[in-house]
Amino acid sequence: MGFLEELKALFPPGRVLTREAELAPYESDALTAYRKRPLAVVLPERKAEVVEAVRLCHRHGVPFVARGSGTSLSGGSLPVEGGLVIALNRMNRILRLDPKARIAVVEPGVVNLEVSRAAAPYGLYYAPDPSSQPISTIGGNVAFNSGGAHCLKYGMTAGHVLALEVVTPEGEVVRLGGESLEGVGPDLAGFFVGTEGLLGVALEITLRLLPKPEAYHTLLAAYGSLEAAGNAVSQVIQSGLLPGAMEIMDRLAIEAAEAAVKAGYPQAEALLIVELEGPKEEVEEEAKLLAQVIQESGATEVRIAQSEAERQAIWKGRKAAFSAVGRLSPDYIVQDGVVPRSRLGEALKEIGRLSQEYGLRVANVFHAGDGNLHPLVLYDGKKPGELERAEELAGEILKLCVRLGGSLTGEHGIGVEKKGYMPEMFATEDLLAMERVKEALDPKGLANRGKVLPGYGQGPHPGEVYA
Amino acid sequence: MPEVRASSLEEVQEAVRTYPRLRPKGGGSKPALSTPKDGEALLDLSGLRGILEYAPEEFVFTAYAGTPLKEIEETLRAHGQYLPFHPPLVEQGATLGGTVAAGLSGPMRERFGGLRDFILGVRFVDGEGRVVRGGGKVVKNAAGFPFHRLMVGSLGAFGVMVELSFKVFPYPRATRSLRVGFAKTEEALEALEGLRTLPLDLLALDLVPPATLEIRLGGFPESLEKRIQRLQDLLQREGEVLLEDEAHWEGVRNLAFLKESPIWVKVPSRPDLIPMLEGLPLGPRRYLAGGELLYAGLDPEGLQALRERAIPHLVLRGKADQPLHPPPPEAFFAPIKRALDPRGRFPLG
Numbered sequence: 001m002g003f004l005e006e007l008k009a010l011f012p013p014g015r016v017l018t019r020e021a022e023l024a025p026y027e028s029d030a031l032t033a034y035r036k037r038p039l040a041v042v043l044p045e046r047k048a049e050v051v052e053a054v055r056l057c058h059r060h061g062v063p064f065v066a067r068g069s070g071t072s073l074s075g076g077s078l079p080v081e082g083g084l085v086i087a088l089n090r091m092n093r094i095l096r097l098d099p100k101a102r103i104a105v106v107e108p109g110v111v112n113l114e115v116s117r118a119a120a121p122y123g124l125y126y127a128p129d130p131s132s133q134p135i136s137t138i139g140g141n142v143a144f145n146s147g148g149a150h151c152l153k154y155g156m157t158a159g160h161v162l163a164l165e166v167v168t169p170e171g172e173v174v175r176l177g178g179e180s181l182e183g184v185g186p187d188l189a190g191f192f193v194g195t196e197g198l199l200g201v202a203l204e205i206t207l208r209l210l211p212k213p214e215a216y217h218t219l220l221a222a223y224g225s226l227e228a229a230g231n232a233v234s235q236v237i238q239s240g241l242l243p244g245a246m247e248i249m250d251r252l253a254i255e256a257a258e259a260a261v262k263a264g265y266p267q268a269e270a271l272l273i274v275e276l277e278g279p280k281e282e283v284e285e286e287a288k289l290l291a292q293v294i295q296e297s298g299a300t301e302v303r304i305a306q307s308e309a310e311r312q313a314i315w316k317g318r319k320a321a322f323s324a325v326g327r328l329s330p331d332y333i334v335q336d337g338v339v340p341r342s343r344l345g346e347a348l349k350e351i352g353r354l355s356q357e358y359g360l361r362v363a364n365v366f367h368a369g370d371g372n373l374h375p376l377v378l379y380d381g382k383k384p385g386e387l388e389r390a391e392e393l394a395g396e397i398l399k400l401c402v403r404l405g406g407s408l409t410g411e412h413g414i415g416v417e418k419k420g421y422m423p424e425m426f427a428t429e430d431l432l433a434m435e436r437v438k439e440a441l442d443p444k445g446l447a448n449r450g451k452v453l454p455g456y457g458q459g460p461h462p463g464e465v466y467a
Numbered sequence: 468m469p470e471v472r473a474s475s476l477e478e479v480q481e482a483v484r485t486y487p488r489l490r491p492k493g494g495g496s497k498p499a500l501s502t503p504k505d506g507e508a509l510l511d512l513s514g515l516r517g518i519l520e521y522a523p524e525e526f527v528f529t530a531y532a533g534t535p536l537k538e539i540e541e542t543l544r545a546h547g548q549y550l551p552f553h554p555p556l557v558e559q560g561a562t563l564g565g566t567v568a569a570g571l572s573g574p575m576r577e578r579f580g581g582l583r584d585f586i587l588g589v590r591f592v593d594g595e596g597r598v599v600r601g602g603g604k605v606v607k608n609a610a611g612f613p614f615h616r617l618m619v620g621s622l623g624a625f626g627v628m629v630e631l632s633f634k635v636f637p638y639p640r641a642t643r644s645l646r647v648g649f650a651k652t653e654e655a656l657e658a659l660e661g662l663r664t665l666p667l668d669l670l671a672l673d674l675v676p677p678a679t680l681e682i683r684l685g686g687f688p689e690s691l692e693k694r695i696q697r698l699q700d701l702l703q704r705e706g707e708v709l710l711e712d713e714a715h716w717e718g719v720r721n722l723a724f725l726k727e728s729p730i731w732v733k734v735p736s737r738p739d740l741i742p743m744l745e746g747l748p749l750g751p752r753r754y755l756a757g758g759e760l761l762y763a764g765l766d767p768e769g770l771q772a773l774r775e776r777a778i779p780h781l782v783l784r785g786k787a788d789q790p791l792h793p794p795p796p797e798a799f800f801a802p803i804k805r806a807l808d809p810r811g812r813f814p815l816g
Contacts, residue, residue, distance in 0.1 A: 100660050101737060123664055145609045152526070152606055158616060159584040172798040180735035181759040182581060184781040185795045186624060186815075187570065190583050190616035191803075194609055200799075214666040237524055240547055240637040278668050278686075281694050285687035338605045340525050370607040371525075407608040414610055425610055426600065433599040433807065434612045440802035452611070 003060040007040060007084070010052050017041040026085050029070035029077040031417055033333075033387060038065075038079035045090045047107075047165070047173075047203045053086055054201060055171035063449040066201040068109055068137030073334050074415025076144060076196050080449050086201065088139050094118050095204065102209045103162065103179055108139025108202045112146075115207060124209040127154040130411060131319055142202050145194030147411030149245040149318075152369040154210075156411065158193040163206035166192060169199070169442035179206055196413050197448035199441050213244070213277035217287045218311045221299035222268035226250055226364070229270035230344045232297035233368045236274060237341065239293045241286055244277040246369035250348075252328065253321045253363045253376070260324030263317025266301045272368070273318060275311075321365040322376065329361070329378035331387070333394045337401030338410040341371045350400055351375055358393040360386075372410035373401065399424050414452045422454045431455070468503055474514035476590075476598065479627050482510050484596040489812050491623045493533050494560030497569050497783040499731075499790045500622060500814075510627065512564060518542055519630065520604070526635050527587065527604055532564025532628040539563060549638040551579040553671075555762070558721045564628040569783065570620025571733065573720035574671040575683070577756040579636065582619055588632035589615040593625065594808030604632045617803070620781075622791060624815035625807040639685025642670065643695050644715065647706035649678040652745060656758075658702055660738050663757045667698070671716065674754040676745060683716060724751050728764025730785030734778060736761040747772045791815070 001009070008016050017023060018040045027035045039062070044050045050066075057064045064084040067077035079085050091107035094115065098104075099122035104115050112133040115126040129148040130136055136146065142164070147156045154160075163177035177189030192199060223229040229248050236243065249257065249271045257263055265271055274294070276286045287304075294302055305311035325332055339347045348364060351373075355362040363376040375397050379390035398408050402424045409418060422431060435456045439445070445456075469486065473479040483489065486508040492501035493512050503509045515533035522528075523546040530539055536550070536557045543549055553573035554566045561571075567589075572581035579585075588602030591614070601614025618628055649655040655678040662672055662682070671683035680702075684694050695708055709715060718724075725731045728750050736744060738758035749772075752763035763769070765785070773780050774792060782790040794800075795815070804816045 099664060101739065102663060123666065145613070147607055147609065153579075155580060155584045156607065156609065158613065159580055166799065168798055174796045174798040176796065176799060178735060178779065180737050181576075181756060182570075182572065182733075182735040184570065184620060184733060184735060184779050185791050185793075186621040186800065187583050187616050187619040188795060188799055188803075190619060191613055192799075193616075194613045198612075211664055211666040234524055237526070240640070242637055279666060279690070279694055279697075281690035281697075282668065282686045285690045338603075338607050340522065340527075340605055342522065342524050367607070371605055372607045406605050407603045408610045410605075410607040411609050418610075422611065425603075427598075429597050430600045430611070433593065433597070433614070436806040437612060437803055440806040441799070 003056065003062055004040060006056055007042065007053070010056065011042055011049065015043040026079060026087065029067065029072040029075060031073055031075040031078070031415065034075045034078050034416055036079045036081045038085045039082045041085040041087055043087050043090050050086060050201060050203055051167045051171060051173055053084065054167045054169065057084055057446055058169065058171050058444065061444055061446070063446045065448050066139065066197055068140040069111070069135045071132040071136040072140065072144065072413060072415055074409070074413045074417040076413045076415035076451060077140070078416055083449070088137065099124060101179065104207045104209055106138050106205050106207060108137060108205060110138050112136050112138060112141055119209050123212055125212045126160065126207055127210050128157045128160055131322065138205055138207070139202050142193050142205055143197045144411065144413035147372065149247055149367055151367065153242055153244050158190050160208050161189055161193050161205060162208050164189045164192055164202050165204040166200045166202055169444070169447040173203070177206070181208060196415065196452050198438050198452055200447060215278065215280040215283040216311060217276040217283050218305040218314055219274045219290060219294065220303040220314050221272045221294050222266040222301040223270045223272065223298070224268070224300055226270045226348050227345050228298055229272045230348065230368065232272055232294065232299065233344070234342060235293050235297050236290065239289055241276070241290060243274050243369060245273065245275045247273040247318050248366050248368040249318060249321060250364040252361060253325065253365045256324035256328050256363060257317035257321045259327050261316050261320045263313055265317055268300060273314060318365070325363050325376045325378065329380065331379050331381040333377040333390050335373065335375050335377065335394050335397050336410045336412045337373050337398050337406060337408060339371045339373065339401050339404045339406035343404045344368060344371060347373060347400060347404055351397055354393055354396050358389055360390055360393055367410070370410065371406060395421060416451055419452055419454045469508040470511060471508055472511045472514055476592070476629050479515070479592045479629055480596045480598070483592050483594065483627060483812060487810065487812060490814060491627050493562030493565035494535055496556040496559035496561040497565060499782040499784050499787055500569055501565065513562070515629065523548060526606060527632060528635060529604055529630055529632040530563055532562065532631055534563050536561050536563060536566060543635055544638065547638050548635045550585065550633065551636045552576045552582045552585055553720050554582070555720050555722055563631050567618050567628060567631060568621055568623045569781065572760065574673055574716060574755045576760070577672050578668065578670045583616060585634045586615050586619060586631065587634055589618050589628055590630040591618065591626035591628045594810055594812045599626065602632065606634050622814050624804060624813055626813065639670065641688040641691055642683060642685045642712055643691045644681060644683045644709040644712035645695055645698055645706045646709065647680045647702055647704045652677050654678060655680055656738060656741055659758055663738070671755070672757045673719070674741070674758055676752060683712060719753065722762055724753055725762060725764035727751070730765040730767070730770055730787065731783040732763050732765055732770070732773065733781045733783060734761040734763060734773070735759070
């Protein structure tokens with residue numbers, strides 16, 4: 001039997017998709033500039049089905065890509081031409097939620113926000129909150145080591161994953177980590193997180209839950225320049241405060257957010273959101289210090305949320321910023337390079353200069369607390385050459401981040417989009433070490449082929465992903 | 468037994484290329500892990516020391532792996548910062564690399580998480596003498612394979628760590644501790660389980676068997692009084708408030724309570740496992756971090772009991788044929804080991 005016949009024998013009718021129209025929605029993820037036609041899509045509902053699919057791929061040498069909701073902005077879940085897509089959205093059960101142990105054991109297709117919803121009655125939550133959290137899945141969060149607005153204080157996904165059941169690219173099922181916050185032996189679960197599906201597929205994930213903070217203090221400050229807002233962030237840090245989140249939006253992002261959700265933001269060149277969180281007595285004291293720091297930072301207007309509704313209103317604009325930018329431009333590329341916090345000003349200035357040079361608008365929304373930039377490069381894909389120019393500009397920004405001592409990606413991953421820039425950040429020996437690990441676990445190069453590693457595993461058609 | 472000292476990246480590479488089997492050693496505070504076995508050369512890394520970069524406003528530093536934690540903490544403290552996972556054995560000379568290799572955190576890990584939550588990057592020499600870097604020097608980074616996390620608890624299996632980057636946080640302005648005794652272990656456990664799920668931001672939450680809880684708070688002096696009061700109300704007990712608690716917790720994190728024991732172990736624990744663990748012949752011990760982390764002092768009988776019940780543990784000090792139990796899962800560990808240490812120069816596997 002051929003691969004497809006065997007695949008169809010493994011799954012009930014309706015759960016193997018092979019027709020053109022059925023495959024079309026799986027041709028790309030949220031990075032829609034890249035499209036590839038898979039051979040087939042399977043919709044497993046149980047672990048054993050995923051394992052069987054992976055084993056079948058291994059036997060036939062068919063490349064496979066696991067995906068959840070497809071919110072990857074880096075093309076991390078772009079199919080391989082002629083390969084299999086393992087779509088995990090139906091594996092969306094929270095298998096166990098143990099409030100005493102503060103853990104949740106979930107299937108990879110569980111949507112991030114669902115974990116916090118399920119934990120809420122116990123006063124617990126799942127801390128990593130990428131902006132995609134109402135739609136992105138935990139499996140994808142694990143693959144990309146997803147972040148969000150709270151990474152400075154709470155870290156990224158890796159810290160919140162205690163254990164994983166994984167099927168290796170050769171079809172072996174293995175458990176990594178344990179249910180305790182502490183382990184002994186190499187932190188293999190921690191290592192798996194962020195490897196973007198190159199080393200296997202997560203079948204079951206054990207997450208740590210945290211007590212939901214008791215009190216929040218959310219402040220919105222307006223500034224006459226981006227630089228002033230950036231400096232305010234440094235001043236907050238120097239005061240010894242550790243806010244849960246610090247976010248900055250520039251004028252273009254503010255305009256977009258206003259147009260989209262009418263957040264009621266003040267008119268300004270830049271807005272800073274600072275949120276303190278913790279026990280109420282502590283937050284009260286911290287708020288006094290924050291007020292003093294912000295006053296000294298030259299803010300032109302300061303608002304403090306007096307209720308949960310006001311707090312949500314402040315966040316609504318910020319969270320809507322990405323999609324809102326869609327109103328300003330037919331297309332845009334989101335980048336997510338990181339710079340050391342103290343070099344944010346320098347980075348933004350240079351981004352402004354590049355924007356002028358390329359004749360393309362760039363809106364800036366970023367996690368200022370952890371130096372994670374989100375420049376949105378606006379372009380019109382219908383205008384000849386504009387996508388290419390936008391990609392080139394985005395690339396210049398990535399190189400700038402690395403030059404300033406930062407990283408190519410804070411939370412979106414390398415995927416196909418940024419793999420060409422990996423040599424900017426890593427030396428050849430670093431990349432070769434990654435390749436050796438990949439090859440040892442996946443000798444046939446099947447798992448998420450063509451992602452992350454620039455010179456490796458590009459399949460039978462070298463360079464196809466850039467085609 | 469050959470012994471070689473390496474004080475630079477190049478000397479580490481040289482040593483790796485020269486000796487077929489190596490046992491890295493930093494400060495020697497965990498002798499069960501750093502004492503060479505037959506056929507191994509001792510690679511003394513205590514000279515590979517010094518802080519390479521530290522930007523207090525970034526909450527990040529990079530240091531050589533052989534740097535004593537004491538030196539790092541003194542530097543951080545001068546800027547009001549600390550390693551929030553509160554590494555143990557600082558007084559005994561523990562180094563940054565040894566702490567990562569053993570994967571050890573101390574009592575204050577309760578507040579913000581353990582070692583694995585704070586490591587940002589690594590530069591290491593693999594089993595072929597090649598220099599490999601993973602992670603980075605910024606607090607948020609998702610680029611490339613996270614070799615830095617692979618190093619945590621690795622016992623040096625994949626390479627000799629040369630440089631490490633870490634995230635740090637501001638040290639609390641003030642601290643207070645509350646010690647509360649209960650009549651029985653079960654009562655203390657019940658109270659501990661209750662506290663774990665509440666948003667109290669405890670710096671440390673330890674169970675000292677048989678039935679005492681030790682709780683540490685950090686923050687503004689003005690808020691601490693109220694928060695201690697709230698804890699007392701919650702627990703319905705006055706307890707004993709320690710205003711000057713620094714020395715006490717330094718003792719705890721340096722595992723002073725294990726002093727007399729021949730064998731020291733780390734056991735990943737959980738509150739629901741504590742009744743079972745309490746039934747074993749374990750000697751002096753303390754459950755840290757809300758009951759998730761047990762450090763215990765044993766005699767050979769205690770170690771035997773852990774083995775027989777297949778309870779995962781790591782021996783830090785004292786005689787043990789295999790300090791790590793159980794071995795890492797073959798299907799995932801072995802290929803990585805093969806990729807980075809194909810000749811098996813380093814411990815494990």
